[in-house]
Structures are given as C-alpha cells and as structure tokens.
Amino acid sequence: MTVLELIGSILMGLGILLMVIVVISVFRLGFVINRMHVTAIADTLATLLIFLGGALSEGLHWVNLKLILILALQWFTVPVCGHMITQLEYAVVGDLEEHCKPLPEDEKGEES
Amino acid sequence: MFQQIMQVYLIILSVCLAGALLYIVISKHFTDRLVGVNLISTLILNTILVLSLFLDATSILDIDIVYALLSFQAVVVLSRLLRVRMLAQKKKGGKGK
Numbered sequence A: 001m002t003v004l005e006l007i008g009s010i011l012m013g014l015g016i017l018l019m020v021i022v023v024i025s026v027f028r029l030g031f032v033i034n035r036m037h038v039t040a041i042a043d044t045l046a047t048l049l050i051f052l053g054g055a056l057s058e059g060l061h062w063v064n065l066k067l068i069l070i071l072a073l074q075w076f077t078v079p080v081c082g083h084m085i086t087q088l089e090y091a092v093v094g095d096l097e098e099h100c101k102p103l104p105e106d107e108k109g110e111e112s
Numbered sequence B: 001m002f003q004q005i006m007q008v009y010l011i012i013l014s015v016c017l018a019g020a021l022l023y024i025v026i027s028k029h030f031t032d033r034l035v036g037v038n039l040i041s042t043l044i045l046n047t048i049l050v051l052s053l054f055l056d057a058t059s060i061l062d063i064d065i066v067y068a069l070l071s072f073q074a075v076v077v078l079s080r081l082l083r084v085r086m087l088a089q090k091k092k093g094g095k096g097k
Helices: A003-028 A032-058 A063-092 A104-111 B002-026 B030-055 B058-096
Strands: none
Touching: A003 A032, A003 B002, A003 B030, A032 A063, A032 B030, A063 B030, A063 B058, B002 B030, B030 B058
C-alpha cells in the first residue's frame, strides 16, 4: 500500500462518513427543504472527497480526466435538480409559512 | 490492504443505500421521494467509483457518466411533469369555484 493510496483511502473514508451522516439526518429532519439542504452536502462535498480520494489512489493516470468529467457533470446538474424540487414543493404544498418564519424586518414592514 | 479497505467502504455504502431506499418507502410526500431518488443516485455514483477501485477495472466509470446524466434527467422530468399537472389542477379548481 503506497502513501498515495493511504491518503486516498483516508479522504474516501471522510466522504463516506459524510454520506452516513446525511442518510441519518435525512430521517431526523422534519421538512423537505431542510432535507434538501442536507442532501446537498452528499452531492457536493462528500462526492468531492470520494472522487479526490479515488484520483489520488489511482496516481497520475488518464482515468483522472474521467473522474473530473463525472464530478463536473454532478456539480452542474445537482443545483438544477434542487431548484426543480424546490419549485415543485412551493407549487404543490403551499404551507411554507408554517415552516419558514419571516425575517423580523418583514414583520415590521407588514405592521407599518 | 487497499482492496480490503474498499470492501469495507462498499459495505458501508450499501447500508447507506438500503437506508435511503427505506426513506423513500416510508416517506409520505412526493417531494420527499424525489429527494430520496436524488440521494440514491448520488450514493450509486460513489458506489460505482469505489467498486471500480475494488475490482481495478476503470472501464466501469463509463457507467458513472451515463448514470449522472440519467439521474439528472429523471429528477428534472418528474418534478416538471408533476408541477405542470398540479398547477393545471389548481387552475381547474379555481374556475370551478
């Protein structure tokens, strides 16, 4: 086991730890948008750590280009997915005021 | 040693996949399920990478590229379709009143 493989497997372990935290917290949080906030961690940071670990353990190899392509695809498409799901939630459910408190400044504006 | 570590990671990721599937099954709302589908696609993306390192077969990573695009398409199409249908239903209800 080389040093690069060791560093790569530590980074991948951190990413997988984040994945476990995300899966547990998806069960614990109460509202859809909170859960989407948590799954964004899995989509960006955990994926970055796992792919970085994979690239390091491969060493200097042409496969790293493929890994960069997959990571770029994931990072470009995931915000669009989140945006679409939030739009759906806003259009369908419509009780966002129960879960999201307005800012204090807005309340003052409404009162005056 | 490296292969054994990858094996442990694969086991942890498969437990996470089972948890995400359970979340989809027990959730009541449609958007919850879409969030679960998104989470499962991310988990599978990472599982395929770990699997390719475990088997030392980098050609499996081609599946990863296709999977990233397909999961994006699935979520976007499903949410768009449901949103259009729900808005049409709301419009119909408003006219009826």
